[in-house]
Amino acid sequence: MHISEGILTIPILTSGAALTAIGTSIGLRSLDYEKIMPVSLLTATFFVATLIHVPVGPGSVHLVLGGLMGILLGWSCFPAILTGLFLQALIFGYGGLLVLGVNTFNMAVPALCCYYLVRPWLQKGGKKQTIAAFTGGFCSVLLSSVLLATTLSFSDTGFLRLAQTTVGFHIPLMFIEGIITMFIISFLAKVQPEFLHITEK
């Protein structure tokens, strides 16, 4: 999910950075005093989640938790994901600083889409809430991998071949993230329901 340095062209890098800057400024404006700690908590979760390797079949996948970030944070997912990716690039060497804007855009936009797509269902509770949470986790990875293929297709070979590779590779992660998001949202709804409404304050 993290694009490395030296792959994308300058127009893509600058476009990604500009769009991320817009998203981040909107996200920061929506960030009030009460939301700071939940946002930092989820940023820390996002930062660490990428280190969790889930063994699946012969390989392993890495969590992203973009859906969860989007559902819970709304526009604030932009600064949260940007901070997480910045520290990952700086400390772990994942992605890179020049490509930070594009990587943030590729993960934050699907998260935001899930927020608008899933949020109305989430408040209904019960089975609808469970399905909505799963859909959020699933769609976030799906949209991220489609965006990844689109971004790479501007600098590489055809979109279709890339889409087959990136989307195909991420199918298991879509289900895993869907299930994890579903359990986390169900858990929060029971234990800390106010956490689900932090974007409404």
Add this chain to the structure above:
Amino acid sequence: MKYLNSPHLLLTLLAIFLMPTFATAHKINVFAYESDNTIYCEANFSGGRAAQNTTIEVIDENSHQLILTGTTNELGKFEFPIQEGMRNNNTNLIIIAESGDGHKNSWRLPAEEYLYSAKNEGKKTPALPQPRHTATLTKNTHQSIDEQAIEKLIETVIQRELAPIKRSLAQQKNTGPTAKDIFTGLGYIFGLAGLIVLISSKNKGRKK
């Protein structure tokens, strides 16, 4: 926990675990070392899985010219013999691995790290001093051949024994994040949050 009893969920989980080979990672690692006049390259994803069918490009560090390209096998390995041009020009190599799904990384292999044995291989044994008697010549030639054979044998054994050590040393440079790195990152996040809270509370105080 009632969801765990759902047959649909079990089927989904089963489908996931029976998926054919796939890869998804945050980073590709590549490293290279020399053994017995051959350069061995290995590529793997963060998490340790071998990066199969990954394109490897070998580039001259000074001229930035592409020397050769190749693809890793199912174990994520690619090897090539040291070329004459590399020996003559003392070429520092940049080995680039690109998996085609947005992951790319490189490894620098300086000339002094891989040319030592190659130079020894090409080095001629010093000419023997002209013997005075035929008997001495035969004796010296035999002795020289023996020395050469022994030297070659020792070199081969050392190369063979050193190869895994070189591989291990090269691999160690690509170790994943440590606990220290993780806690550093978490510290930065919560420190930043604390800073924002502090600024926000001061602003609130001023407004009041």
